[in-house]
Amino acid sequence: MVDDPHDTDDSEAAGVRAFWQALGLPGLFDAHVHFLPPNIQRAVYAVFDAAGPKIGREWPIRYRQSHEERVGLLRAMGVRRFPTLPYAHKPGVATYLNDWAADFKRHVPESLWSATFFPEEQAASYVGAALGAGVEVFKVHLQVGEFHLDDPLLDEVWGQLEDAGTPVVVHAGSGPVGNEFTGPESTRRLLARFPRLTLVLAHMGAPECAEFLGLAEAHERVFLDTTMVFTDFFPPYPAELVPRLRDLSHWVLLGSDFPTIPYPYLHQLEGLARLDLGDDWLRAVCWENGARVFGVPADGVGH
Numbered sequence: 001m002v003d004d005p006h007d008t009d010d011s012e013a014a015g016v017r018a019f020w021q022a023l024g025l026p027g028l029f030d031a032h033v034h035f036l037p038p039n040i041q042r043a044v045y046a047v048f049d050a051a052g053p054k055i056g057r058e059w060p061i062r063y064r065q066s067h068e069e070r071v072g073l074l075r076a077m078g079v080r081r082f083p084t085l086p087y088a089h090k091p092g093v094a095t096y097l098n099d100w101a102a103d104f105k106r107h108v109p110e111s112l113w114s115a116t117f118f119p120e121e122q123a124a125s126y127v128g129a130a131l132g133a134g135v136e137v138f139k140v141h142l143q144v145g146e147f148h149l150d151d152p153l154l155d156e157v158w159g160q161l162e163d164a165g166t167p168v169v170v171h172a173g174s175g176p177v178g179n180e181f182t183g184p185e186s187t188r189r190l191l192a193r194f195p196r197l198t199l200v201l202a203h204m205g206a207p208e209c210a211e212f213l214g215l216a217e218a219h220e221r222v223f224l225d226t227t228m229v230f231t232d233f234f235p236p237y238p239a240e241l242v243p244r245l246r247d248l249s250h251w252v253l254l255g256s257d258f259p260t261i262p263y264p265y266l267h268q269l270e271g272l273a274r275l276d277l278g279d280d281w282l283r284a285v286c287w288e289n290g291a292r293v294f295g296v297p298a299d300g301v302g303h
């Protein structure tokens with residue numbers, strides 16, 4: 001164990017700042033961060049701690065501080081914009097999660113106002129209200145939620161989201177453990193019907209990396225986030241796909257999965273750097289693409 005957690009935080013933050021400062025960036029734009037209501041956050045930690053069949057391996061979560069401390073650490077590291085990405089595991093809880101996320105946004109103005117939805121009768125109503133109120137990003141998680149992306153109960157929602165252009169972070173890949181709902185098929189079917197949707201495919205779609213990369217290549221508004229991929233903790237990204245990531249430099253977004261990660265935040269950045277795709281690629285992925293897709297506040301970088 002460390003002697004003094006604050007010393008660790010300070011040197012960790014300094015290491016992350018050095019990374020983006022060397023690139024001449026104003027900070028980091030992380031498209032995949034979670035903040036959840038405390039009771040839900042505890043339940044999520046417990047699922048990972050148990051390393052049960054939905055996780056499939058040891059997963060010692062590194063960041064378990066209070067919300068306030070985690071926001072402080074992101075600010076110290078220079079992660080200037082980040083979402084909170086709630087996701088529902090059953091019907092009837094999305095509005096609770098969304099209310100909490102709206103409150104978080106009020107307290108942490110540089111965060112991206114996040115919300116979720118679930119295939120249920122009321123979905124179009126609360127998604128419409130969320131869009132009207134100014135929600136900036138939605139999240140859905142097929143492994144946890146156990147639904148297909150093109151569930152008929154979501155038809156109206158996808159129409160609303162396509163018209164609004166608001167990004168949806170989709171965990172559709174079969175990592176860490178797949179089930180009958182994961183994999184690229186429902187994303188492919190969805191995009192065939194709603195080709196103008198703005199989707200951010202989490203974890204580069206791992207382990208179905210080639211299939212999800214192909215979807216991003218084929219759709220102007222479909223992006224990939226790097227979340228946990230390229231780290232030592234994840235299976236290696238297929239080497240034959242890496243040259244295609246260079247061509248897709250404007251469609252790859254930095255994502256980390258902070259706080260639910262078993263290694264220091266900096267390790268995600270090291271994983272991107274060692275792809276050796278160049279500083280322009282890193283600048284696009286770590287700041288410019290996020291700023292373009294989600295926008296930045298009028299003062300440039302918020303806090």
Ligand SMILES: [Zn+2]
Nearest residue numbers: 032034227257
């Ligand atoms: Zn996540």
